[in-house]
Amino acid sequence: MSTSLSHAKSHAEFQRAAQFIPGGVNSPARAFGAVGGQPVIMARGEGPYLYDIDDNRYLDYIGSWGPHILGHRPEFVTSAIQAALETGTSFGAPTALETEMAELVCELVPSVEKVRMVNSGTEATMSAIRVARGFTGRDVIVKFAGCYHGHVDALLVQAGSGALTHGTPSSPGVPAGCTSDTLVLEYNDIEALTAAFQNEGDKIAGVILEPVVGNMGCVLPEPGFLETARELCTKYGSVLIFDEVMTGFRVALGGAQERFGVTPDMTTLGKIIGGGLPVGAYGGREDIMQAVSPTGPVYQAGTLSGNPLAMASGLAMLRELKANPPYERLETLSTKLVDGLHQAAEDAGIPHVLAQCGSMFTLFFNTEKVTSYAVSAQNDTDRFAKYFMGMLDHGIYLPCSQFEANFVSNAHTDDHIESTISGARDVFASLA
Numbered sequence: 091m092s093t094s095l096s097h098a099k100s101h102a103e104f105q106r107a108a109q110f111i112p113g114g115v116n117s118p119a120r121a122f123g124a125v126g127g128q129p130v131i132m133a134r135g136e137g138p139y140l141y142d143i144d145d146n147r148y149l150d151y152i153g154s155w156g157p158h159i160l161g162h163r164p165e166f167v168t169s170a171i172q173a174a175l176e177t178g179t180s181f182g183a184p185t186a187l188e189t190e191m192a193e194l195v196c197e198l199v200p201s202v203e204k205v206r207m208v209n210s211g212t213e214a215t216m217s218a219i220r221v222a223r224g225f226t227g228r229d230v231i232v233k234f235a236g237c238y239h240g241h242v243d244a245l246l247v248q249a250g251s252g253a254l255t256h257g258t259p260s261s262p263g264v265p266a267g268c269t270s271d272t273l274v275l276e277y278n279d280i281e282a283l284t285a286a287f288q289n290e291g292d293k294i295a296g297v298i299l300e301p302v303v304g305n306m307g308c309v310l311p312e313p314g315f316l317e318t319a320r321e322l323c324t325k326y327g328s329v330l331i332f333d334e335v336m337t338g339f340r341v342a343l344g345g346a347q348e349r350f351g352v353t354p355d356m357t358t359l360g361k362i363i364g365g366g367l368p369v370g371a372y373g374g375r376e377d378i379m380q381a382v383s384p385t386g387p388v389y390q391a392g393t394l395s396g397n398p399l400a401m402a403s404g405l406a407m408l409r410e411l412k413a414n415p416p417y418e419r420l421e422t423l424s425t426k427l428v429d430g431l432h433q434a435a436e437d438a439g440i441p442h443v444l445a446q447c448g449s450m451f452t453l454f455f456n457t458e459k460v461t462s463y464a465v466s467a468q469n470d471t472d473r474f475a476k477y478f479m480g481m482l483d484h485g486i487y488l489p490c491s492q493f494e495a496n497f498v499s500n501a502h503t504d505d506h507i508e509s510t511i512s513g514a515r516d517v518f519a520s521l522a
């Protein structure tokens with residue numbers, strides 16, 4: 091497939107980056123490893139668009155991997171950051187902004203009665219499992235293959251294929267001891283989850299899951315899966331943790347727990363909560379959160395946690411989402427896009443399945459409905475790579491991996507959706 095866009099400056103800049111930064115990127119998800127080629131180096135974002143340093147414009151379906159649900163640089167966020175900047179960048183002492191943020195999170199996510207701010211989603215999940223373990227006095231954490239919870243040692247276990255085996259780390263540098271208390275199951279496998287609790291429920295501190303998965307592509311919970319996790323955790327006194335770093339304020343204002351009507355004991359948040367600045371949070375039931383230092387014995391701290399610039403940005407974002415919820419419009423736009431992509435792929439005779447939850451979706455080059463990592467592993471990643479490059483050439487910036495969710499933002503319009511579908515038609519025609 092020929093490239094119609096010039097990426098000369100991006101390529102030169104990437105060579106320079108690769109000399110000083112491992113792989114030229116500060117997070118591996120940004121490298122184009124899975125699709126071949128080199129990443130495009132961005133210069134600026136505006137509304138639904140990204141502009142690279144060669145001045146190519148892209149319609150953005152990543153939104154910085156989640157945060158930009160209202161598009162790039164909305165005025166109310168940038169002005170809130172500017173106002174905060176006038177008062178200081180960090181105090182290392184409490185501010186009223188932090189309380190306002192905590193109060194609003196507790197209001198919007200009703201299962202959260204108390205919340206602690208951190209600086210990333212990884213920090214949030216790392217802290218949440220520590221609290222679950224400290225609170226219960228147990229060690230075992232259940233996670234699901236294909237769910238990503240950040241680069242936390244104990245959670246860097248993916249393989250498992252439904253086997254009831256304790257995990258082996260999927261990265262060098264994670265001692266086996268760090269994952270020996272991590273039990274990995276297949277997502278949506280209600281029987282395996284039930285069996286795990288029957289076998290060792292009294293050892294299980296908690297279950298952590300993405301209530302809608304974004305990190306093996308978009309995978310929805312099958313009916314009964316979340317409910318079963320809820321019932322088992324209640325029955326065995328284990329802590330149910332919804333990792334809503336991606337789904338929080340995305341699939342509904344109150345996250346997946348609101349959308350699916352299942353109430354976790356703890357919730358982790360990230361991405362949208364910072365409005366584009368680095369913020370994570372973990373919270374939940376009052377009695378559990380009271381275990382956190384300084385009220386309780388479970389230690390967790392952060393020099394820049396609750397940073398005033400980040401709080402101002404996140405608060406501006408959450409207030410706007412509360413005042414003008416974009417969710418119905420996002421659902422309509424996203425459904426239109428997903429239906430259009432489906433029709434275009436169908437017309438080109440390309441085997442595919444689409445999964446969507448609100449403004450999160452994935453087009454899988456797979457013949458089977460993707461319900462678990464085992465099924466997602468069968469995706470045709472070569473075809474995806476060609477699709478990705480073709481779309482990039484059409485000025486459409488998609489996640490550079492088949493195993494990621496795409497995001498529609500409220501800055502997208504019907505015209506954008508239509509031009510994306512027609513771009514996909516062209517690309518599918520060249521793939522068929």
Ligand SMILES: *Cc1c(COP(=O)(O)O)cnc(C)c1O
Pocket residue numbers: 209210211212213215238239240241300304305333334335336360361370
């Ligand atoms: C992105 C993500 C994380 C990690 O968040 P970081 O801010 O990248 O550390 C954790 N869990 C889920 C579900 C995520 O999507």
